[in-house]
Amino acid sequence: MARNRRNQSAAVRFGPTLKAFLICLVIGGSALGYVYQKSEIYKLGQQIKQSEIRLEELRRHNDALQRALASLCSPRELNERIQKMNLGLAAPRPEQIVRLPDGFAASDVSLGQRFLAGQRPTLQAQR
Amino acid sequence: MALAAQYRRLVVLTSLLVLALAALGYRLYDLQVLRHETLLEAARDNTQRTFLREPRRGDILDARGNLLATSKRVRTVCADPTLIGTNQAAVARAIAPILKMSPSELAERLRLRTWINDKGQTNVDKYVVLKRKIEEEDWQRIVNAMKEISFGVDESKLPKRMQSSYHYLRQRAIFVESDQLRVYPNAALAAHVLGYVGVEEQATRNGRVPVTIGRDGIEFTLNSVLTGVQGWCQTETDSRRREIVSLREQDVAPRSGLNAVLTLDAGLQHIVESELAVAMQKHTPISATAVAVRPRTGEILALANLPNFDPNKPGAVPADYRRNRVISDLAEPGSTFKIVVVSAALNERTVGLEDVFDCERGHFYFAGRLLRDHAPYGLLTVLNIITKSSNIGAAKIGIKLGSEHLYEYMRHFGFGQRTGLPLLGEISGIVHPLPKWTKLSISRIPMGHEVAVTPLQMAMAMCAIANGGLLMRPVLVDRLEDDQGQVIIKYSPQPVRRVISEAAATQMVTALKSAVATNGTGTRARLDHYMVAGKTGTAQKAGPGGYQTGKYFSSFIGFFPADDPELCISVVLDEPQHGYYGGETAAPVFRNIAERAGNYLAIRPQFRPAETVAAAQITGAVEAAAGQRQF
Numbered sequence: 001m002a003r004n005r006r007n008q009s010a011a012v013r014f015g016p017t018l019k020a021f022l023i024c025l026v027i028g029g030s031a032l033g034y035v036y037q038k039s040e041i042y043k044l045g046q047q048i049k050q051s052e053i054r055l056e057e058l059r060r061h062n063d064a065l066q067r068a069l070a071s072l073c074s075p076r077e078l079n080e081r082i083q084k085m086n087l088g089l090a091a092p093r094p095e096q097i098v099r100l101p102d103g104f105a106a107s108d109v110s111l112g113q114r115f116l117a118g119q120r121p122t123l124q125a126q127r
Numbered sequence: 128m129a130l131a132a133q134y135r136r137l138v139v140l141t142s143l144l145v146l147a148l149a150a151l152g153y154r155l156y157d158l159q160v161l162r163h164e165t166l167l168e169a170a171r172d173n174t175q176r177t178f179l180r181e182p183r184r185g186d187i188l189d190a191r192g193n194l195l196a197t198s199k200r201v202r203t204v205c206a207d208p209t210l211i212g213t214n215q216a217a218v219a220r221a222i223a224p225i226l227k228m229s230p231s232e233l234a235e236r237l238r239l240r241t242w243i244n245d246k247g248q249t250n251v252d253k254y255v256v257l258k259r260k261i262e263e264e265d266w267q268r269i270v271n272a273m274k275e276i277s278f279g280v281d282e283s284k285l286p287k288r289m290q291s292s293y294h295y296l297r298q299r300a301i302f303v304e305s306d307q308l309r310v311y312p313n314a315a316l317a318a319h320v321l322g323y324v325g326v327e328e329q330a331t332r333n334g335r336v337p338v339t340i341g342r343d344g345i346e347f348t349l350n351s352v353l354t355g356v357q358g359w360c361q362t363e364t365d366s367r368r369r370e371i372v373s374l375r376e377q378d379v380a381p382r383s384g385l386n387a388v389l390t391l392d393a394g395l396q397h398i399v400e401s402e403l404a405v406a407m408q409k410h411t412p413i414s415a416t417a418v419a420v421r422p423r424t425g426e427i428l429a430l431a432n433l434p435n436f437d438p439n440k441p442g443a444v445p446a447d448y449r450r451n452r453v454i455s456d457l458a459e460p461g462s463t464f465k466i467v468v469v470s471a472a473l474n475e476r477t478v479g480l481e482d483v484f485d486c487e488r489g490h491f492y493f494a495g496r497l498l499r500d501h502a503p504y505g506l507l508t509v510l511n512i513i514t515k516s517s518n519i520g521a522a523k524i525g526i527k528l529g530s531e532h533l534y535e536y537m538r539h540f541g542f543g544q545r546t547g548l549p550l551l552g553e554i555s556g557i558v559h560p561l562p563k564w565t566k567l568s569i570s571r572i573p574m575g576h577e578v579a580v581t582p583l584q585m586a587m588a589m590c591a592i593a594n595g596g597l598l599m600r601p602v603l604v605d606r607l608e609d610d611q612g613q614v615i616i617k618y619s620p621q622p623v624r625r626v627i628s629e630a631a632a633t634q635m636v637t638a639l640k641s642a643v644a645t646n647g648t649g650t651r652a653r654l655d656h657y658m659v660a661g662k663t664g665t666a667q668k669a670g671p672g673g674y675q676t677g678k679y680f681s682s683f684i685g686f687f688p689a690d691d692p693e694l695c696i697s698v699v700l701d702e703p704q705h706g707y708y709g710g711e712t713a714a715p716v717f718r719n720i721a722e723r724a725g726n727y728l729a730i731r732p733q734f735r736p737a738e739t740v741a742a743a744q745i746t747g748a749v750e751a752a753a754g755q756r757q758f
Contacts, residue, residue, distance in 0.1 A: 038373075045372030060200055060263065070194035070312035075397030094656045094725065094732040 174363045176370070179331070181305050182355025183610075184339055185384030187321060187346075189393040190428075190605060196321050196346070196438075199310050202266045202303040203337055204257045208239045210300040212292075214278055221272045222301065225265055226258045233257065257301075259326060259337065260308045273297050299368070306337055309346075311438045317396050319451040320389070320430050320550065320603065322346035323438040342441075343449065345387060345604070348549045352607055355384035385607040385615055390426035395419060398723045399429040403698075406716045407433050410703035412681075416452045416582050417699070417720065422590040422692045424620035425599030427548075454546075454553040457579040458680045458699075461666030462516045462648075462709070464575030464585075469513055469521070469638065470592060471536035472528045474631035480510045480638060484523045491519040494566040498522055498574075513638040514647035516663060518574040525573030533572060534561050539626045540588040541598055542580055548601045556580045575666055582682070585664075586697035589684045592639070593660070593692040596632040598623040636660050640689045652685050652714035654721055656732035660692075661685020661717065663709035668702065678702050683713035687721055693730045696720055 071077055082089045158166060187196035204226065211218055219234035226233065240252045261269075274297060282293055309324045322344015328335045341350035358381030363374040403415045419429040432452050436444040450456070472478045489503035500519050504511075512520030525533055537543065543558030557579035559568070564577075571577045583601065591598040600621040607616040627635070639660035643649040648663040664682040667674040681703050686695035698713040698720070706712050725732070 041373040042371075045375075049370060049372045056200075063197070063199060066194065067197060067199065067310055067312055070197065073193060074313040074316065075394055076313065076316065079397075079401075091723070091726050097729075099731065 176362055176364050176368075178360045178362070179305075179336060180358035180360060180379075180381040181307065182357055182381035183383040184307060184309065184324075184355065185349075185353040185386045185610075187353075188386060188388045189317075189391045189396075190389065190426075191392060191394070192388075193393045194312055195317060195389070195391070195393065196309060196311050198339075199308040200263070201259075201306050201308045202261045202263065203259045203306040204261050204266065204269065204301065204303055206237055206255045206257055206301050207253045207299065208237055208255060209251050209253050210292075210296050211237050212239070212296070214296065217276060217278050218273075218296075218300065221276045222257075222269050225268050225272060226261070228258065254335070256337075259306060261303070266303055269301060273301055304337065307339055309339060309438075313393060314439065315435045315437045316393060316400065317391055317430070318344075318435045318438050319432045319449070319453070320344055320391060321438055322348075322551070323441040323449075343551055344438075344451070345389065345550070347551050349387050349604070349607075353384040353387060356382040358382070383610045385609055386612075387607055388605045390421075390428060390602050390605045391430070392428045392728075394727055395724055396429040396431065398727060399431045399696075399720055400433070400435070402716055402719045402723070403431055403433045405719070406698075406700060406703075406712070410700055410705055410712050412700040412703040412712075414452055414456075414701045415699070415716075416456075416697075416701075417716070418453050418583055418586050418697050419720070419724065420586055420590050420601065420695045420697075422593035422599070422686055422695045424602060425587070425590065426602045426605070426620070428694070430603075451550060451552060452699075452701075453582045454548055454550055455581070456701075457554060457556060457581060458701075459578065459666045459669060460575040460580050460585050461664035461680065461682065462518070462521075462575055463589075463662045463664030463682055463684050464578065464580070465513060465516065465521045465573060466592060466635065466639070466662055467537060467540050467542075467588060468525045468528060468533060468573035469509060470540075470627050470631060470635050471532060472509075472524045473634050474536075474596075474627040475528060475532055477528050477532075478509050478524055480508065480634050482509050483507065484509070484512060484520045486512075486517050486519045486523075489519070491522065491570075493522065493526075493570040496567055496570075498570055510638045510641055513662065514641045514645060516642070516648045521573040522570040525569050530561060530564060530569050533569065534558070534564075536626070537572075537578065539598070539624060540591060541623065542578060542584055542588070546581075546583055546587055546601050548583060549603055553583075554581060556584055575664065582697055582699045585682070585684055586695060589662070589686065589697065590695045591626045592632050592635045593686040593695050594632075595629040596625050596627040598626045636689055639685070643685065648708070648710040649683060649685065649714050651710055652683055652717045652721070654687060654718060654725070656734065657687040657721070657725055657730070658689040658733055659685050659687045659721065660689035661714075663714060665707060665709045677707075679707040681707055681709040681712040683709050683717045685714075685717055685721070687725065688730065688733050693728065694721070694724055696724070 183200075184198040186194060186198070189195055206218075208215075215234040215237040216230070218237055219230040223230040223233045236255055236257060241249050242252065243249055276297060278293065282290055285293075306326075311318075311321060323342055324339050324346050325342045326337050327340045329338045330336075339354075341347035341353065346353065358379045359377065360375060360379070361377040363371050365371055399417045399419060403417055406412070406415050415433045417429065417431050418427060420427050430451075430453055432450070434444070434448045436448045441449060469478075473480070483506050486500060486504035486507050488505060489500040491498045491500075498519055500517050502515070504515060504517050504520070507515060507517055507520050509520075509524065511517075512524065537558050543556055545553045545555050559577065564572075568577050587598065587601060600623050602618055602620060604618055606614050606618060608614055639662055640658060641647055642663070643652050643659045643661050649659075649661050652659055652661050652663075662684055664680070664684070666680045666682075668678040668680060669675070670678075680699060680701055682697065682699040684695070684697040686692040696717055698716045700712050700716075703712040724730075
């Protein structure tokens with residue numbers, strides 16, 4: 001009898017319990033991980049959607065700014081503004097433009113000096 | 128006995144259970160096998176959605192990168208009348224002010240319509256377009272208006288089914304589709320080049336889709352490259368039709384259309400259009416056209432027609448205003464055509480600039496018909512024939528050149544065939560084949576009669592003389608770029624053929640310079656800072672029953688600086704008032720455009736204003752020094 005009690009002990013054996021616990025832990029952990037991942041994917045999806053909406057808004061805003069810029073830079077608009085603001089702006093006439101000859105060096109100051117002295121350099125074609 | 132009763136009950140119960148299970152099994156079989164496809168489709172319809180992603184239409188830019196045409200994201204507002212039921216009036220009242228429509232018109236559109244298909248089945252229209260091109264802000268206002276809409280009943284006291292129908296009405300009855308609006312920031316600037324767009328509904332797997340399509344101009348010609356490629360997104364939605372992004376199956380981004388960079392220069396185009404507008408006011412012609420071309424490359428820097436239109440609202444003007452007259456209007460060119468016969472004769476060495484022709488004191492009978500000059504000229508050199516624009520002189524040069532040669536050169540200069548400009552509606556002009564020429568033709572064609580050309584053909588012919596004899600294909604599109612600015616296609620200048628030798632072209636330039644610089648017909652085209660070469664033209668308009676009295680096409684085509692041309696400008700006025708000679712109407716327009724264009728393009732001035740007269744005298748000396756050979 002004593003030998004039977006020794007062989008079939010009522011005490012919980014550690015090995016199988018640990019195994020069962022680990023299996024439950026793995027299954028439970030996997031389930032939780034799966035749910036967590038799903039939740040994260042969903043959240044990420046929401047973030048992607050928000051980012052897409054934001055990107056679309058920014059693109060729309062950018063387009064609107066580009067259109068506004070194009071309108072403001074249009075020759076008609078510029079002319080109207082010049083007239084409205086009465087600035088007296090006009091394109092320079094060819095004789096008002098000083099053309100430097102090719103290869104003009106900073107050290108070659110004679111042309112600049114002559115210009116400052118009131119002697120207009122020649123406007124003859126330099127070809 | 129009791130046991131038997133128990134057995135009976137057991138059998139009955141078992142039979143009932145088996146029957147119930149069999150019924151359930153059949154139901155399962157019915158749902159999963161027999162009606163599998165239908166139910167699968169219905170289930171998919173409930174959750175799966177395919178959203179089309181419209182590509183952004185490419186921009187059109189000028190040579191300096193200024194935006195000429197771009198696209199704006201807008202919405203098309205649609206309705207599902209099946210969800211609205213009999214509440215059209217309430218819905219119309221709520222959203223009509225936002226859509227800027229009358230409530231009655233809107234209510235009529237929201238009315239439920241049925242139709243019978245080919246199989247005789249009655250269908251209900253669930254898709255009605257209420258208004259296109261609605262701004263995003265307006266759509267948000269519509270959403271808010273639909274949320275707050277009242278149907279005059281206490282909905283909380285209604286049955287659940289009724290409550291949900293009102294809920295669906297508010298949420299789903301009015302919906303939007305993505306669309307885009309083409310915007311032209313410069314309004315009417317270069318309208319005839321840019322063209323305009325329209326909307327067309329195209330049937331796709333996912334229903335009808337509004338597509339923006341070019342209707343005219345570059346918008347039409349480059350429609351396929353500007354349009355881009357549609358993308359799509361296959362995904363699932365929840366019960367409130369919100370997308371569950373994590374369940375996206377396919378997500379293909381649209382590919383934007385390519386940007387077209389034109390050779391046009393918006394600044395120069397504005398100069399040309401504003402000067403034409405001044406001419407329109409001064410001479411009140413039916414129309415005025417101008418084209419500015421870079422002779423060496425054939426690049427078109429400006430192309431203008433007045434009256435014009437705003438491509439943002441192309442329907443606001445008569446169709447006639449939308450016609451690009453530079454390529455689609457035919458007219459006898461008049462004296463500008465003399466450049467063809469003289470160039471041909473110089474190239475064939477039939478004549479030289481110094482050769483003299485008798486211009487018969489302004490009256491010359493040929494083939495039994497009288498040919499007149501506008502002044503009684505006597506002996507004129509070939510150079511002077513161009514300078515004075517003598518019809519009789521040009522006719523005699525033509526006669527000396529011969530019909531075959533004249534016809535051959537006309538074709539070589541590109542008359543009677545399209546220039547190849549990538550715009551809709553270009554016509555080839557009229558050059559009669561040699562067998563159809565009359566005896567009179569050889570005396571009339573040299574002065575620009577019996578042929579019909581477009582202003583662009585004439586300008587390109589003048590460019591051929593300006594650049595040393597090469598006929599260039601007009602270039603309007605410089606390159607195509609992707610949305611990152613990378614060049615996809617670059618269009619190079621294309622010489623069509625050599626028409627005349629460089630020597631003949633140089634002689635021709637000398638003659639054309641004299642027409643402007645000395646006391647020729649084009650002196651009003653003279654510039655302060657550049658030597659101009661050009662030719663005037665005044666052609667009586669042909670109509671039913673012959674030439675029309677008092678109706679003229681007046682033109683001037685010239686280029687500058689004459690010996691190193693940067694710009695060739697053609698100006699044509701149709702029936703100008705207060706003067707009709709090309710030299711007095713079109714030439715000043717040329718001068719105004721050229722002065723501003725030279726300055727704008729920073730073309731190096733050749734001389735100061737005081738030197739202009741001296742330059743004219745030098746050119747005049749050419750004719751004085753000319754030898755004398757009489758015909």
